[in-house]
Amino acid sequence: MTASRAAAMPSPQCAVLRSRFPATANDVSIQLARLHRAFDATGLRLSLQHDVTIVLGEVLNNIVEHAMTDIGAAWVMLEVTREDGRLHVETTDRGRPLPPALLASVDLPEAKLPIDDLPEGGFGWFIIHTLTEDMVYERQGGINRLSFSFLEQADEG
């Protein structure tokens, strides 16, 4: 992009998907399928669509599995928006706070092991950290807010 009007005049925020849904694994599947259809209309590059879908699957399932266990009828809010050349994703929920250790860093489970000793879990947060650079977590007034974003254009080089 040359010295552009986009830089001088920030583009308005544009929603790709906004929804509120029950915190269940089935509803996560439904929302990811909705996102897939919503992405079709955007023309965003496929690798970006894939990364967002992979990360969001892990984030939402983590909310369902860990943050909500003791709370019935819990809801999750999801917002995917485009602004200033970035795709922004934000989730909010009223579940338990996230363990701080998860947000710092996570080791990849060991893959060079005999079959019987291979891990069947522990991949989720590793995937999230590997694919995102700017994950922010806030806890305020009993609400968890996770947000992250991706550059719409691939980095060159």
Next chain:
Amino acid sequence: MKIERRIADDLLILTLQDTRIDAAGAVPFKEAVRQMVQDFDDRVMIDMTRIEFLDSSGLGALVAIMKMLGGARRLELANCGTIVRKVLTLTRMDSVFILHDAAPTAGRSAA
């Protein structure tokens, strides 16, 4: 999950008819495959052609299925799509399964 089962020589091929292996379906998927692989002691391949999405729970289910095979048998995966490959590569589990570009087309139905 609907799964088609057929045998080609020494190979049991399970073709998944759904488009996702995720947290919502990982447990029933694992159970369905468990029933299909019992009493079969040769190679097992899952045809992933239709799978558009795999999450970490689905990946865990694939590992659990490989453990069900017992002994030194590695689970084989055929025709993994872009997202599936990305998840396998990121977690380095692409070295744990045996990956094929495509499943053999021959074989008799073993339903």
